[in-house]
Amino acid sequence: MGRVAERGVTGPGDPAGHAPPYPVGLRLEGRRVVVVGGGHVAQRRVPTLLTAGAEVTVVAPDVTPALEGLAGGGEISWERRGFRAADLDGAWYVIAATNDAEVNVAVSEAAEERRIFCVRSDDGLAATAWTPASGRYAGMTVAVLGNREPRRSAAIRDQLLGALRDGLVDVRAEARAPGVTLVGGGPGDPELVTLAARRAVAEADVVVADRLAPRELLGELAPDVELVDVTKLPRGRAAQQEEINRVLVERARAGKRVVRLKGGDNFVFGRGFEEIEACRAAGVPVEVVPGLSSAIAVPGRAGIPLTHRGMTHEFTVISGHLPPGHPDSLVEWEALARTRGTLVLLMAVQNAAAIAAALVEHGRAADTPVAVIADGTMPVEREVVTTLEGLGAAIEAAGLRPPAIIVVGDVVGLARPDGEG
Amino acid sequence: MSSLAPLEPGCVALVGGGPGDAGLMTVAGRAAIEQADVLLVDHLAPTGALAWAGPAAEVIDVSKLPRGAFTPQERINELLVEHARRGRRVVRLKGGDSFVFGRGKEEVLACAEAGVPTRVIPGVTSAVAAPALAGIPVTHRGLVHGFSVISGHVPPDDPTCGLDYAALVGAGTSLVVLMGVANLPAIADELLAHGMPADTPAAVVARGGHPDQEVRAASLDRIAAAATGIEPPAVTVIGEVARFAVPTLAPTHPTLLEEIR
Numbered sequence: 001m002g003r004v005a006e007r008g009v010t011g012p013g014d015p016a017g018h019a020p021p022y023p024v025g026l027r028l029e030g031r032r033v034v035v036v037g038g039g040h041v042a043q044r045r046v047p048t049l050l051t052a053g054a055e056v057t058v059v060a061p062d063v064t065p066a067l068e069g070l071a072g073g074g075e076i077s078w079e080r081r082g083f084r085a086a087d088l089d090g091a092w093y094v095i096a097a098t099n100d101a102e103v104n105v106a107v108s109e110a111a112e113e114r115r116i117f118c119v120r121s122d123d124g125l126a127a128t129a130w131t132p133a134s135g136r137y138a139g140m141t142v143a144v145l146g147n148r149e150p151r152r153s154a155a156i157r158d159q160l161l162g163a164l165r166d167g168l169v170d171v172r173a174e175a176r177a178p179g180v181t182l183v184g185g186g187p188g189d190p191e192l193v194t195l196a197a198r199r200a201v202a203e204a205d206v207v208v209a210d211r212l213a214p215r216e217l218l219g220e221l222a223p224d225v226e227l228v229d230v231t232k233l234p235r236g237r238a239a240q241q242e243e244i245n246r247v248l249v250e251r252a253r254a255g256k257r258v259v260r261l262k263g264g265d266n267f268v269f270g271r272g273f274e275e276i277e278a279c280r281a282a283g284v285p286v287e288v289v290p291g292l293s294s295a296i297a298v299p300g301r302a303g304i305p306l307t308h309r310g311m312t313h314e315f316t317v318i319s320g321h322l323p324p325g326h327p328d329s330l331v332e333w334e335a336l337a338r339t340r341g342t343l344v345l346l347m348a349v350q351n352a353a354a355i356a357a358a359l360v361e362h363g364r365a366a367d368t369p370v371a372v373i374a375d376g377t378m379p380v381e382r383e384v385v386t387t388l389e390g391l392g393a394a395i396e397a398a399g400l401r402p403p404a405i406i407v408v409g410d411v412v413g414l415a416r417p418d419g420e421g
Numbered sequence: 422m423s424s425l426a427p428l429e430p431g432c433v434a435l436v437g438g439g440p441g442d443a444g445l446m447t448v449a450g451r452a453a454i455e456q457a458d459v460l461l462v463d464h465l466a467p468t469g470a471l472a473w474a475g476p477a478a479e480v481i482d483v484s485k486l487p488r489g490a491f492t493p494q495e496r497i498n499e500l501l502v503e504h505a506r507r508g509r510r511v512v513r514l515k516g517g518d519s520f521v522f523g524r525g526k527e528e529v530l531a532c533a534e535a536g537v538p539t540r541v542i543p544g545v546t547s548a549v550a551a552p553a554l555a556g557i558p559v560t561h562r563g564l565v566h567g568f569s570v571i572s573g574h575v576p577p578d579d580p581t582c583g584l585d586y587a588a589l590v591g592a593g594t595s596l597v598v599l600m601g602v603a604n605l606p607a608i609a610d611e612l613l614a615h616g617m618p619a620d621t622p623a624a625v626v627a628r629g630g631h632p633d634q635e636v637r638a639a640s641l642d643r644i645a646a647a648a649t650g651i652e653p654p655a656v657t658v659i660g661e662v663a664r665f666a667v668p669t670l671a672p673t674h675p676t677l678l679e680e681i682r
Binding site: 166181184186187189190191192193194195196198199200265266267268269271272273274276286287288289290291292293296297299300301303304305306307308309312313314315316317318319321322329330331332334335336338339340341411414 | 437439440442443444445446447448449451452518519520521522523524525526527529530541542543544545546549550552553554556557558559560561562563564565566567568569570571572575583584585587588589590591592593594630662665670671672
């Protein structure tokens with residue numbers, strides 16, 4: 001917080017040559033704070049004071065309905081009359097927020113006599129304290145003090161909070177317990193990353209990333225963040241996963257916040273659960289930030305809905321990494337062919353022709369529309385529309401290579417004419 | 422085209438809002454909301470995300486549309502077109518993904534027919550995310566190589582139910598049931614009748630991704646009883662993976678909106 005606030009007040013000097021204010025955070029819990037005035041300025045200030053735990057007394061003949069409600073609920077005290085200097089006795093902080101300059105002057109003077117800092121809604125130069133534009137994010141307070149330019153301060157505050165929630169500001173100083181977060185990076189387009197994913201990556205000490213993880217996110221990492229590129233770990237499916245599990249556990253045990261970043265969603269053929277089991281076995285805390293699965297988002301961006309009223313009310317997402325009939329296959333292609341929903345095949349480019357043949361053999365129409373979308377949502381995205389019987393030849397003719405999503409069903413015919421606007 | 426390209430006046434953006442926590446919205450989804458002149462919002466859309474809308478943006482809760490001469494969906498389609506034709510930037514925000522039982526394509530087609538350009542911004546679907554946030558992977562190596570997502574809003578014996586439950590039981594995939602709270606007893610019975618083992622693990626995840634997420638787990642023959650009292654929205658997972666259910670795997674502070682004003 002300090003760094004941010006200081007930059008706000010030591011920027012361009014006050015044109016009138018006044019010294020900049022000294023930033024401080026007041027801890028008002030249980031302390032008397034007097035707000036003189038009951039209009040909209042007072043209404044805006046009081047909730048923040050209450051959040052800070054202050055004992056708030058409002059002095060004003062009339063107040064807004066919201067303040068009246070707070071008084072009625074016992075959250076604030078309301079002195080229903082004009083200001084008297086003795087109102088400030090015992091107060092730690094004062095806000096003069098009436099629309100009567102004379103009253104505000106009287107409040108200022110009474111505060112000055114008692115050595116109480118006093119904010120003035122009407123005349124910042126006459127005040128002994130200023131209210132910054134502030135907001136809170138993840139337990140941190142961001143406060144911006146301009147040269148009495150509330151709009152500019154508020155705009156800067158908004159930008160800072162926006163940058164924080166976008167993960168553009170390093171918030172790792174925030175003490176977080178070590179552990180592992182599995183983060184789904186979505187289909188590839190950096191704009192299809194979730195806000196929670198960006199935040200998790202921004203808070204990480206170590207990022208363990210796959211080939212399909214959104215690269216733009218990695219480009220924003222602070223220089224001292226360790227990036228473990230999984231593609232450079234030892235080859236072989238089993239060995240590589242064991243090595244990933246080992247790295248996750250080892251770094252977390254060393255007190256690091258570790259993010260396991262993948263394309264799509266970690267639980268849709270992402271082997272995420274194997275990593276959870278490894279963490280649990282080692283006693284390492286683990287949590288999950290779901291991502292957009294390519295199985296759904298890639299067809300969606302290509303204009304293909306997986307369900308459509310009156311057409312299909314179900315869909316199945318299946319891995320095609322093993323061909324039908326393979327001894328290790330866990331998919332019953334015969335029953336799958338008899339379901340009436342859309343089929344989405346992942347990791348199936350290699351076995352597409354054999355899968356299409358099995359589906360037709362077990363009852364899907366040979367002319368069922370099929371879309372193959374390679375590198376979905378990326379600038380190099382390519383799409384081929386064909387039929388089940390034409391699938392193998394179409395992939396070969398177009399030279400499509402993984403990663404690709406294959407969608408089988410009538411919904412493919414709905415893709416156009418809208419396209420992407 | 423990039424999802425972040427500015428929304429043009431007269432354009433409709435369909436934004437998937439994810440399972441409930443605004444932090445699970447996409448960067449593109451948030452940018453669309455920030456630019457919107459009018460938002461048409463479902464009751465399952467993440468309400469926290471509305472804080473990103475401009476002060477002048479109009480918010481229309483379409484779950485409160487009266488039933489009249491047109492069905493609510495027809496009226497929504499009309500409203501999208503009407504507002505877009507008045508040159509406004511229209512965002513249609515709903516829970517989950519607009520193309521997974523979201524009727525999003527109907528809205529896209531209605532706009533296309535009226536010459537209104539649309540943009541689709543996918544969202545995190547509850548079908549995958551709600552189980553994940555309860556520790557349930559819809560796929561797991563060596564256990565299951567796929568998952569089927571069905572709508573349970575129509576009971577299996579209803580003539581309009583187009584599902585082949587026998588084929589679904591035989592497919593060997595994890596079964597994810599959306600909108601199936603009311604019909605869960607009938608759906609479980611149907612699966613048992615088609616030979617799914619009674620001891621198949623099942624779990625119901627209610628309000629997945631919300632702070633008050635609730636998980637009930639039981640075998641298939643007991644899941645309906647175990648889910649008594651659960652209110653929608655809830656996602657049911659049936660299959661071996663459901664035995665991994667835990668109360669929550671959500672990050673300890675998933676919400677990104679903390680006190681942002």
